[in-house]
Amino acid sequence: MKQVSQTLVSGASAVPVSADEGGLSLYSDQVRSWRENGFAFVDGLFPTDLIERARAECMPLFPSPGSPESEAVTDYGSMGVMEFPSPSDAINEITLHPRLLMAISQLLGLRIRDLRLTQSEAWPKYGHTREAESPLDNQDQRMHVDYPNHTLTHPADWDQPEAVSILIYFDSVEECGGATEFVPRSGADDPAYQGPLVRTPGMSGLKFLNDRDAAEAYLREVAPEIARWREESLYSKARSVRYQPGSVLFYRQDLWHRGTPMRAGAVRLLHNITYRRADCEWISTVHQGWAWAMYRASKVMVRRLAESSVDQRCVLGFPAPGHAYWTRGTLDAVRARFESWGMEMAPYEAAWLDGVDEESDVKRDAIAVNGAVSRDDLLRENASLREELNSLRRDLDRD
Ligand SMILES: O=C(O)CCC(=O)C(=O)O
Numbered sequence: 001m002k003q004v005s006q007t008l009v010s011g012a013s014a015v016p017v018s019a020d021e022g023g024l025s026l027y028s029d030q031v032r033s034w035r036e037n038g039f040a041f042v043d044g045l046f047p048t049d050l051i052e053r054a055r056a057e058c059m060p061l062f063p064s065p066g067s068p069e070s071e072a073v074t075d076y077g078s079m080g081v082m083e084f085p086s087p088s089d090a091i092n093e094i095t096l097h098p099r100l101l102m103a104i105s106q107l108l109g110l111r112i113r114d115l116r117l118t119q120s121e122a123w124p125k126y127g128h129t130r131e132a133e134s135p136l137d138n139q140d141q142r143m144h145v146d147y148p149n150h151t152l153t154h155p156a157d158w159d160q161p162e163a164v165s166i167l168i169y170f171d172s173v174e175e176c177g178g179a180t181e182f183v184p185r186s187g188a189d190d191p192a193y194q195g196p197l198v199r200t201p202g203m204s205g206l207k208f209l210n211d212r213d214a215a216e217a218y219l220r221e222v223a224p225e226i227a228r229w230r231e232e233s234l235y236s237k238a239r240s241v242r243y244q245p246g247s248v249l250f251y252r253q254d255l256w257h258r259g260t261p262m263r264a265g266a267v268r269l270l271h272n273i274t275y276r277r278a279d280c281e282w283i284s285t286v287h288q289g290w291a292w293a294m295y296r297a298s299k300v301m302v303r304r305l306a307e308s309s310v311d312q313r314c315v316l317g318f319p320a321p322g323h324a325y326w327t328r329g330t331l332d333a334v335r336a337r338f339e340s341w342g343m344e345m346a347p348y349e350a351a352w353l354d355g356v357d358e359e360s361d362v363k364r365d366a367i368a369v370n371g372a373v374s375r376d377d378l379l380r381e382n383a384s385l386r387e388e389l390n391s392l393r394r395d396l397d398r399d
């Protein structure tokens with residue numbers, strides 16, 4: 001069978017910072033590719049030195065490739081070390097980078113302040129010299145979708161995307177191997193994407209297995225139809241990313257994809273990020289929650305929050321200027337908490353003053369209540385008109 005999976009997709013350049021594109025990050029064909037085919041693979045979104053800095057800050061905190069400690073790493077993740085807010089300033093900067101936020105805002109068609117961060121973790125994947133010993137090994141992943149451990153529900157209809165999943169690479173595929181594979185959605189009739197997306201290990205009564213060979217052998221035994229469909233509609237349609245330092249794969253929680261084996265002795269740093277729509281509360285925050293880090297001696301979270309822009313704070317759940325949370329009391333209290341860290345309260349003050357000048361909340365409430373009263377009146381009037389009509393009909397019948 002022809003393995004289309006060998007097709008490497010190269011990154012298409014993001015909108016350069018200097019270009020006069022109204023501050024956008026992605027071109028419209030990249031947005032269209034994400035919305036229709038489920039992915040956009042982009043280079044040049046971040047400054048090169050930021051990517052280099054992130055790698056340099058992260059790698060000393062992880063086992064070196066080839067070491068016995070690295071051989072023992074067989075699963076996803078950084079064991080909490082590089083979750084947001086992480087000890088790497090560059091990783092935190094990438095997580096909240098204005099160019100990234102703009103790209104996500106374009107993909108979801110929402111204002112940046114209507115996005116929420118739910119995941120940010122950088123982690124190393126090591127190429128091992130030995131074969132996978134466990135069916136849970138992460139080296140050669142089974143084809144999967146990410147939603148089952150991100151949302152309490154199932155992704156909404158394809159045209160109503162709720163979240164953007166992101167992989168950022170810091171190395172090159174030539175050096176490391178381990179190109180992520182994904183299955184582009186070819187249209188509304190693509191057999192790979194006829195929902196519900198439950199024909200995968202860990203779902204609908206199937207055992208959870210991570211390793212591709214183990215997972216597919218198990219499916220061939222207990223659910224041969226599913227195994228056949230996965231072979232024909234997923235694996236044989238997969239494409240791989242020709243990643244370079246700074247490449248970004250924008251995908252979705254309902255896009256089929258998988259990690260593939262690394263070159264023995266190599267290490268690849270990957271940064272997973274997820275943003276959701278603010279109103280999709282069923283998509284959980286994967287980590288501890290941002291406030292939990294406030295007590296760390298490094299003050300990494302306090303500093304990050306104080307120095308962030310209004311939009312960056314919003315994506316962490318901090319109330320936007322004009323939000324009902326802000327009162328004279330909360331403005332003063334939040335200022336007292338963060339003033340020595342340099343938090344700029346002017347935008348919140350200004351919006352609050354504007355709100356006080358315009359119609360007050362009390363007045364707005366009164367209008368809403370009056371609206372409801374007149375709706376009731378209309379219903380009553382309708383009922384009495386109906387009654388009148390019926391009585392006229394009765395009179396006519398009698399005549
Ligand atoms: O390792 C990879 O290339 C893909 C990782 C992945 O699928 C995931 O983190 O959900």
Ligand SMILES: [Fe+2]
Pocket residue numbers: 144145146257258
């Ligand atoms: Fe995944």
